[in-house]
Amino acid sequence: MRTGLHSVTFWLLLVATVLAFGGYSLLLPIVPLWVTEGGAGPFGAGVTTGVLMAVTVATQFAVPWLLRRIGHRWVLVVGMVLMGAPAPLLALSSELAPVLAVTTVRGVGFGMVTVAGSALVAELLDPAEHSRGASRFGLAVGLPLLLLLPTGVAVVDWVGFTAVFVGGTIPLLGAALMLVLRIDRHGPVVAVDDPDAATAGIVAAGSGTVPEVPGRRRGELGPLLAMLAGATAQGGLITFLPVTGTAAAATLALFATAAGALVGRFLAGELVARRELGGRLLVPGVLIGAVGMAAEVVAALLTAGAAPLLVAGALLVGFGFGMVQNDSLVQLFAFGGPARYGRASALWNAAFDSGFGVGAVGLGAVAGPFGFAAAYGAGTAFLLLVAPFTRRPARA
Structure with missing residues (x-):
């Protein structure tokens, strides 16, 4: 039976991830637009994404x-149900309060799916395969963003919001798929976050071996x-x-940022896998x-x-963030080791998700009184301020 990157279990996880993130991607830019139609301003639009991400992070x-x-399977099943089942309820009202109530339930589901999915990638693969596994998992996350972020905006423009909200039930298909998933880990099973296993020594990463306990927290700071x-x-x-440009320009820009992240x-x-550049892609990204x-x-x-x-x-923002996503995840797995994949x-x-929430609420708060140029300028300044602190620390 094939194992690792070629196993049926790993590929079924990728398909279920595509379905789960399909519903997420379809609604992500539409819910702020929906409450804007209901009379909310830029701050109210940002709050919808901010609440989604705050609940997700919690x-x-x-x-x-x-x-x-x-276990991973049931966390994923329940999470996907919570993501998809409430989506059609958004059509009942564009008022901010009921939209936030539905968003809260969806945020709980999204938080469950995001952590369990990426943790299962690490559980199913050997450390030497983590970089490629994370990039393939990134493709499963990125393809729905690429196709459905702009699609939602276009569908709203053509036939209205209700069709998009019904489409937000796609994660239910992923939940059904997870019910038949058999999880046979490729390596030895280690209890998630077992403190006794945290003394395992060193773990292999695409960039070599990284001390697992000494300097772990210092090493985690840059990727985070x-x-x-x-x-x-x-x-x-x-x-x-x-909400800042024409429908055509917004559709193209959303497609571009999703495509950039995918690439x-x-x-x-x-x-990381071929050139051993683990940890060196954060600053350029x-x-x-x-x-x-x-x-x-x-x-x-x-x-x-x-x-x-x-x-x-938008393309450059997506591309840089895509580099950061993959390299940071692999580095965190390497610093934590098998005992701490969860x-x-x-x-x-x-x-x-905290960053998404800060981007939505924080930049929305700036955009309200000062305009979107100031908001995007604040985002630029934050990136430049953080860049020096993302360098890979010297190894002991």
Whole structure:
């Protein structure tokens, strides 16, 4: 029977991930647009994404405990049901309060799915396969974003919001698929976050061996800061692109940022596996994202001809963040070791989703009184401020 990257279990996980993130991607830029139609301003639109991410992050810290109690499969099943089942209820009202109530339930489900999914990738694969496994998992996450982020905006423009909300039930198909999934780990089973196993010594990573306990927290800081800053930039863009430009320009820009992230994650996975560049892609990824956000500042200031720059900036933000996503996840797995894959996944996903929330709420708060150029400028400054702290620390 095939194991590792070629196992049926791993590929079924990827398909279920595509379905789960399909519903997430379809609704992510549409819910802010929906409450805007109901009379909410930029801050209210940002709050919808901010609440989604806040609930997601709060849930994520409980997921390692859930993984120990009920296992990866049932965490994923329940999470996908919570993501998909409430989606059609959004059509009942565009008022902020009921939308936030539905968003809260969906956020709980999303928090469960994100941590359990990426932790299961590490559980199913040997450390030497983590880089390529993370990049393939990134493709499963990125393809729905690539296809459905812009699709949702276009469908709303053609036939209205209700069809998109019904499409948000796609994660239920992923839940059905997970029910038949048999999880046979490729390596020895280690209890998630078992403190006794934390003395395992060193773990292999794409960039070599990394001490697992000494310097672990210092090593985790750079990947987490890079994730937070990159997610802030992309979260702000995804939230506000649909309400700052024409439908055509927003659709192209959303497609571009999703495509950039997809390519960035895949390229990072290959560079780490083939060139042993683990930990060296965080600074370039953050700086590429800063250039992209600077382009968005200029686009927001232009009165005409802004669309090409808007799309190019979104592409660069996505590409830089894609590099950061893959390299940071592999580094966190390496620093934590098999005993702490659940914890590493929770930290990575919390940084990801916290950043999206900060991008939506924080940049929305700036955009309200000062405009979107100032908001995108704040995102640029954050990336530049964080970049020096994302360098890989010298090994002891």
